[in-house]
Amino acid sequence: MAIPQILEVAVGLIVVYYVLGAIVSFITARIVEIFETRGAALDKYLKIALGDKVIDLKALPQIKAQQPIRYKNWWSVLTATTEVKKLEQIPAPVLVDAVFDITGLSGKNGLDAEELLSILEQLPESESRQAMMKWIQQGVTDVNELRNRTRDYLCGVLDQASATFKANARSFVIILSILITLAFGTDTIQLANDLWNSSELRAMAAAQASQVVQSQGADVDISNLVHALGAFSVRLGWWNPQNFPQQLSAAELSRFILFKLVGLTITAIAVSQGSSFWYDVLKKISSRSGGDDGGKDAAG
Secondary structure, rough: OOOHHHHHHHHHHHHHHHHHHHHHHHHHHHHHHHHHHHHHHHHHHHHHHHHHHHHHHHOOHHHHHHOEEEOOOOHHHHHEEEEEEOOOOOHHHHHHHHHHHHHOOOOOOOOOHHHHHHHHHHHOOOHHHHHHHHHOOEEEHHHHHHHHHHHHHHHHHHHHHHHHHHHHHHHHHHHHHHHHHHOOOOOOHHHHHHHHHHHHHHHHHHHHHHHHHHOOOOOOOHHHHHHHHHHHHHHOOHOOOOHOOOOOOOHHHHHHHHHHHHHHHHHHHOOOOOHHHHHHHHHHHHHHHHHHHHHHHOOO
């Protein structure tokens, strides 16, 4: 069954959103890797939880073993030069055991409240120290119960670090989506109009959509993305002089600018949804279209 024209236009828009979103994702991943933002977020919350003891924590062998190994810099892929990066994640059980090791509470079963408080008072100021001292003052003197409460607390700390990293990464995505949209001048309103009026452009979009779906994954090589966008570039945004009126009155110019801003805003919002989102949408559309074809063939 032939795909309706309006669906062809939608596919064309989605392909462009997917390509731009994939470029944004690629750049974001490089920023996150270079600046080690995941590790920085974890380090921030570990310092809040453990204070100066975080240095002792990182020196423990079970914690050092959690540090990721990556290429030292972008050209190290040619020389296979790697280095240890910042801690990015620690399994909660490993972190709890490590905290009890550095606080001196490991293997201290059978101590009374006064003895437990004496151990904790020797530690530098931190949230975990305050929390454990408060629990002991409330009558929690069993080390296993203290461990369970500490585990719950540290799981919350790890969740906060993860949420902070995701929020930072999301900010990068939004900012980059705006910049990429402005760089290419991809105006959704104008692009939809061009797709509606050009069967050639819709055919190009359909071909790219098929190639994306057949790639069997939401992530593709960046060079392929640039090549895919190049197929549309002569018809998109700043590259197409036909998208700009030659002569306009003040009222018409204001209307043109308004629609241009709205179109760019729609594109930036769409691109910020990420390439994975648009890949899934393309896959669903492709599957539905294929199912319709199959149903017709079977009926025939």
